[in-house]
Amino acid sequence: MMLVGKIAGYTAIVASVLIYQQKNKRNLLICKAVTDVLWIVHYLLLGAYTGVVVTCVALVREVVFFRSDRHNKTGKLILACFLFISVACSAFTWGGIFSVFAMLGSMLSIVSFWIGEPKVSRIMAFPISGCMLIYGVSNGSVAVLINEVLVMVSSAIGIMKHDRKKKTDDL
Numbered sequence: 001m002m003l004v005g006k007i008a009g010y011t012a013i014v015a016s017v018l019i020y021q022q023k024n025k026r027n028l029l030i031c032k033a034v035t036d037v038l039w040i041v042h043y044l045l046l047g048a049y050t051g052v053v054v055t056c057v058a059l060v061r062e063v064v065f066f067r068s069d070r071h072n073k074t075g076k077l078i079l080a081c082f083l084f085i086s087v088a089c090s091a092f093t094w095g096g097i098f099s100v101f102a103m104l105g106s107m108l109s110i111v112s113f114w115i116g117e118p119k120v121s122r123i124m125a126f127p128i129s130g131c132m133l134i135y136g137v138s139n140g141s142v143a144v145l146i147n148e149v150l151v152m153v154s155s156a157i158g159i160m161k162h163d164r165k166k167k168t169d170d171l
Helices: 002-019 025-046 049-067 073-092 099-115 118-138 142-170
Strands: none
Touching: 002 025, 002 142, 025 049, 025 099, 025 118, 049 073, 049 099, 049 118, 073 099, 099 118, 118 142
16 A cells, blocks of 8 residues: 555656646646645555645645635635635644644645636745645655655746746736
């Protein structure tokens, strides 16, 4: 089973790198959902239950955000609900002080994907990845370590490729 968990984690790395190369909200959320399924399997087989729960919340979040309008009252209520759920799930699955990092990473990710702008998601990838890197390493996951470093690199490439280009095009 540990081998299956490792394979899921390394496959999730590939999918994670692709998230921050997307130009629109739809593709960004689809890539994120595929990645979340793979990380759920990885964390489950590692016994990292806070990671499982916050990633399950993230998967539900992607589906809801894909279908909701963040600009109305309902969208803001959905944001507040997901933030509360993230805190509650993290408290329920508390595995020590490092669980705080999974919770913070989850909360930042909720805000990032609720905003729904790929440019914002690429910028917020850095603090999110920092939190998840600490959590993953504390649970002995080499896949998470590799993933978060590659996500930061991918995000930086996405910023240079998509966001910097737009700035020079506007001049």
